Amino acid sequence: MDQELTPRQIVAELDRYVVGQHEAKRAVAIALRNRYRRRRLPPELRDEVAPKNILMIGPTGVGKTEIARRLSRLANAPFIKVEATKFTEVGYVGRDVESIIRDLVETAVRMVKLARMEKVRDRAERLAEERLLAALCPSGQAQAYNPFSALLGMSSDRPMADTDTHDDASAERRKQTRETLREQLRTGELEDRFIEIELEDDGSPMFDVFHASGMEEMGVNLKDLFSQILPRRKRKRKLTVAQARRQLIQEESQKLIDHEDAVSEAIFLAEQSGIVFIDEIDKIAAKGQGVGPDVSREGVQRDILPIVEGSTINTKYGPVRTDHILFIAAGAFHVVKPSDLIPELQGRFPIRVELESLTKDDFYRILLEPHNALVKQYAALLATEGIALEFADDAIRALAAMAEQVNTHAENIGARRLHTIMEKLLGDISFNAPDATEKCVVITEAYVHEKLRSLVQDQDLSRYIL
Numbered sequence: 001m002d003q004e005l006t007p008r009q010i011v012a013e014l015d016r017y018v019v020g021q022h023e024a025k026r027a028v029a030i031a032l033r034n035r036y037r038r039r040r041l042p043p044e045l046r047d048e049v050a051p052k053n054i055l056m057i058g059p060t061g062v063g064k065t066e067i068a069r070r071l072s073r074l075a076n077a078p079f080i081k082v083e084a085t086k087f088t089e090v091g092y093v094g095r096d097v098e099s100i101i102r103d104l105v106e107t108a109v110r111m112v113k114l115a116r117m118e119k120v121r122d123r124a125e126r127l128a129e130e131r132l133l134a135a136l137c138p139s140g141q142a143q144a145y146n147p148f149s150a151l152l153g154m155s156s157d158r159p160m161a162d163t164d165t166h167d168d169a170s171a172e173r174r175k176q177t178r179e180t181l182r183e184q185l186r187t188g189e190l191e192d193r194f195i196e197i198e199l200e201d202d203g204s205p206m207f208d209v210f211h212a213s214g215m216e217e218m219g220v221n222l223k224d225l226f227s228q229i230l231p232r233r234k235r236k237r238k239l240t241v242a243q244a245r246r247q248l249i250q251e252e253s254q255k256l257i258d259h260e261d262a263v264s265e266a267i268f269l270a271e272q273s274g275i276v277f278i279d280e281i282d283k284i285a286a287k288g289q290g291v292g293p294d295v296s297r298e299g300v301q302r303d304i305l306p307i308v309e310g311s312t313i314n315t316k317y318g319p320v321r322t323d324h325i326l327f328i329a330a331g332a333f334h335v336v337k338p339s340d341l342i343p344e345l346q347g348r349f350p351i352r353v354e355l356e357s358l359t360k361d362d363f364y365r366i367l368l369e370p371h372n373a374l375v376k377q378y379a380a381l382l383a384t385e386g387i388a389l390e391f392a393d394d395a396i397r398a399l400a401a402m403a404e405q406v407n408t409h410a411e412n413i414g415a416r417r418l419h420t421i422m423e424k425l426l427g428d429i430s431f432n433a434p435d436a437t438e439k440c441v442v443i444t445e446a447y448v449h450e451k452l453r454s455l456v457q458d459q460d461l462s463r464y465i466l
């Protein structure tokens with residue numbers, strides 16, 4: 001857990017997907033590293049160090065959400081991203097902001113359980129194999145699945161006391177069959193064979209009704225409650241060996257972990273290292289003293305305030321303190337300014353970073369460099385049709401220039417413009433790909449101009465089409 005990335009490494013990881021925006025990357029990298037530093041402080045001091053929440057400000061389509069998305073993979077901590085617009089003031093129909101924390105804890109629980117299940121995976125695999133064998137050669141009570149002998153590596157098909165009358169020879173034969181089957185299971189020969197296995201039913205759909213109707217807000221999960229009271233139902237299912245193995249490993253590893261302990265670790269993790277990314281925060285800021293819908297927006301801000309400031313939220317796993325959760329908020333702030341947020345909330349986001357508008361050069365790099373760069377995506381998609389798609393360097397420069405041009409004279413939608421432009425550029429090739437006889441396509445500057453120049457130059461057209 002403590003082999004965490006340094007700020008420099010975090011920035012380097014973000015660089016693989018997000019071009020430029022160095023200041024924002026630095027800020028989140030420092031904030032992330034500070035969590036790690038804080039964990040190493042003596043307890044008295046640790047409680048005093050509050051996280052420095054970040055507000056990312058920048059025009060639309062320059063990478064705010066993208067940074068958050070990539071960060072979630074890096075942060076070795078429970079992380080959730082929410083849209084501020086999804087919440088409504090307490091008392092109105094819709095999700096209240098406390099559900100953010102409930103979701104964060106849920107993420108933490110899943111994280112911890114997955115990690116623990118991974119640790120017992122070897123044992124779970126062995127247990128699953130025994131159950132697969134039992135399903136593959138079911139015969140008599142002697143085959144009864146015995147998890148303990150499986151665990152100890154003993155053969156579970158040794159006749160039990162009351163089956164001693166069994167014919168020794170047939171027992172021996174069965175044992176051999178079993179070992180052959182085990183061999184075949186391991187070499188993967190049986191993957192597609194159908195077998196019937198008995199799995200635990202994971203809750204009946206009946207209780208999901210409550211979930212949908214907002215009963216989760218009570219902080220109690222009826223489904224869990226009932227599943228503790230009622231005995232777990234078993235359900236027979238017909239699956240291929242491959243599917244069955246997955247499910248059995250899942251079930252066995254669930255049984256091997258200590259759920260209560262996992263939950264308390266998860267709550268600790270969420271409280272100490274949790275990160276909440278609130279996107280589109282500008283959408284809940286209201287300009288001036290408004291009436292009508294604005295009242296409710298301000299209400300959402302007011303509801304968020306105690307959570308950001310530190311309070312205790314009840315979740316179905318127990319109370320969770322939010323004092324040390326890191327909040328990163330982002331918004332375009334086109335119409336409103338950060339100063340239009342209620343003052344208390346502004347104060348809770350002391351670190352402000354501005355993301356810059358993207359230039360022609362940025363567009364060029366965005367098209368080409370990120371791991372998921374558009375040029376790579378289109379090439380990969382067309383490769384599935386047997387077409388090799390290549391871009392000449394000057395073609396990419398031309399595309400970048402056009403994106404910038406359209407962004408200046410139509411609306412500035414940042415790198416999202418590249419998506420519309422590329423789609424337009426490659427529409428014909430994409431459409432004809434399955435029937436194309438020419439298997440190698442090179443996009444040249446001339447082709448880019450042919451397809452796009454008239455659109456780009458006609459301002460009215462580009463407003464609609466690009």
Ligand SMILES: Nc1ncnc2c1ncn2[C@@H]1O[C@H](COP(=O)(O)OP(=O)(O)OP(=O)(O)O)[C@@H](O)[C@H]1O
Pocket residue numbers: 017018019020021058059060061062063064065066067331332366370414415416
């Ligand atoms: N700096 C960048 N580097 C690489 N790709 C980028 C960059 N900025 C934006 N993109 C791409 O553009 C698209 C939109 O970016 P993103 O969702 O991050 O915008 P945003 O800043 O959150 O805008 P909004 O304020 O509208 O939410 C994404 O597909 C992303 O991959």
Ligand SMILES: [Mg+2]
Pocket residue numbers: 064065066279280
């Ligand atoms: Mg966004």
